[in-house]
Amino acid sequence: MSDEMKANPEEETGLGEAGLEVFRDTVEEFLAAADVRVVYGEPIQHDDTLIIPAAEVLCGMGFGLGSGSGTSTDKDAEKPNRGSGSGGGGGGRILSRAVAVVVASPEGVRVEPVIDLTKIALAGLTAMGFMVGMMFRMNSHRHGIPRIEE
Template structure:
């Protein structure tokens, strides 16, 4: 297939809106998952207590097209065009609603892994900057705040 034929075929697909229709169909399926039934799970009854799980649902998508033409160093004309789309969807549990005859309460779902990763990231960041500050203090000897100044400030 020649470059001109490939370019014409791609332009025909883009011009006909086929790429856009495909994206709308796929994105519509993703949007359908963001309904209340996806955020609130089916209630579970146990005796006089009902439990309703709750989730955080995230959906994102995008589409793009592009094209161009020009000539290269040996004066051969070149051109190209294309289209692409992508998306993601994810959900995670965030809480449980507990309905009892005398009260209703919301129990959060604690993501221990997420908390541990945030703590490790914070500690790592602090260690890197303290090491840089200590190195700069040794190198400068008085050219700005030192590690000793930081300790006294804290």
């Protein structure tokens, strides 16, 4: 094994410490977004009733680092060029949506779900589309439309 292959890329480029710092900062930002105050929201007091909004928070992320080094294979060069490089990248997404409202009053505590009519409508339209497609398919066999044979 050559000396170039034994070199530690983290020592040469500082990628290890810098990469860990970026990763640590990113994770802290994601965890701050999923804080209990973000999930439940600020309580609202109205007379004797306390209203607490509740939300669902989903987060996903990915992160990667890489580095490399090598030497030039040009044997004619007086001084072979030694190359190195490093890089990293990452991404993520945070989604939150209201799911319920907790209502605490003198009569008791109850949880009122938040109904997302858009999702219900989209699910209904999707189901309707599949049903219409299947009806056309079933009807085409009944009328003797020839099948395409391979």
